Amino acid sequence: MFEIRVLSKEDISSVIEMQQVIDVVEAVYKARSEGMTEIWPTVFYDFISGKADMDIKSGYLKKEKLFGHKTVTWFEDNAKKGLPTLMGMISVFDAETGQPIGIMDASYITGIRTGAAGALGAKYLAKKNSENLLILGVGNQALFQIAATLKAFPNLRKVQVAAMHIEKAKSFIDNINEKLESKFGINTESVTFKAVENLESAVKDSQIIITVTPSRKPIIKKEWVQKGTHISCIGADMEGKQEIDSKLMSSSLIFVDDKEHCKQVGEIEIPLKKGMISDKDIAGEIGDLILGKVEGRTSEDQITIFDATGMALLDIAIAKIVLQLAEKKGLGTKVNF
Structure with a gap:
């Protein structure tokens, strides 16, 4: 039996700050350049071209001994249904044992880490x-x-x-x-x-x-x-x-x-x-x-x-920080498997 922490969007947004995310994203870009990461093939699927799609991204952070994957969906018409247009889930695993250690909402992490990526491009090139x-x-x-x-x-x-x-x-x-x-x-x-x-x-x-x-x-x-x-x-x-x-x-x-x-x-x-x-x-x-x-x-x-x-590497790295912060604050739901 082992324990997994499950985190909601609200749990995540309450513990992570933008500057932390910018620093983590920058560190992951450096790790990639140093050969300390692996990115695995992405799965894309268009349900309705230009209106509804999903992708599955995954990767491995060698130094952190973590791997994981993220499934994200974007359904434009959800706005008319009172639902978020972007939804998804991140799963994080221990790379030494293969044990899953966390499952969490992907929308907030995707949003904030992508914001950090765009800003870092500007920081180093503008x-x-x-x-x-x-x-x-x-x-x-x-x-x-x-x-x-x-x-x-x-x-x-x-x-x-x-x-x-x-x-x-x-x-x-x-x-x-x-x-x-x-x-x-x-x-x-x-x-x-x-x-x-x-x-x-x-x-x-x-x-x-x-x-x-x-x-x-x-x-x-x-x-x-x-x-x-x-x-x-x-x-x-x-x-x-x-x-x-x-x-x-x-x-x-x-x-x-x-x-x-x-x-x-x-x-x-x-x-x-x-x-x-x-x-x-x-x-x-x-x-x-x-x-x-x-x-x-x-x-x-x-x-x-x-x-x-x-890159899923960004999501996994931020998910690690979020899990650590959530544990300190007792946030989320613990599930035994």
Whole structure:
């Protein structure tokens, strides 16, 4: 007989903080660069193309002696049913015995670690004096991306939010100051939030752009993007998804979280298949950049791109921290097997 701790979304959100997550995500990227991780093949399935899908990601953290997997579903029409559009579950196992040690909600961990990833791409590739952020998309990810980027760039002064319909963007930024304060402890008195009316103008006005949409056709055009801009591409995580103009890739410095996975399902997938870029145009993985194994931005005019499809390694590492904190506070439900 052995014991498993089961944690809810509320348990998780009550013990983990954004800066902790940013630090853990950065550590995992470094571990990947040092050969201390394994990523196993991802399982994707489209129930309804562009509207309902699921993926199963898994991996192994050698130093922590942990492995696990995450199943996440995204069903767009759930909003009409009063259900979350993003749902899922993370399972964590001891790599020395194979014993399961924890099961928990995946939505909050997925959201916060993905926010950290987008912000870390900007931290290491954007210009240090960047003040204007554009978030493309108002789904589950948007608030996490804003919170993480504000942590990484405390000098941000303007955050613009773009959606397919401006009413959605306006609704999203309603009371956003209070949301960021209550959920993440971030004071935004010096930050202006704006719903985007003209996407072209917003792109031209931004030094950092983070895309978090399920789009299957480019939304951001090459001619809109100004010299020195950084773009973290987060939404493209399944074959056929694309958020930015393929032509932009060939003239930009490109980094990825996991090269092989991004080639299969990331923002670089379609430009690679079209022959608009090749393997040699991918500068490296973000962990190599963090450790100084490869060079990042070399000029103020350079356009940089971070393509992040997400790795279960991040979920497993954060789940470990959450389990430790939850145990100290006596949170969750213990189940004997």
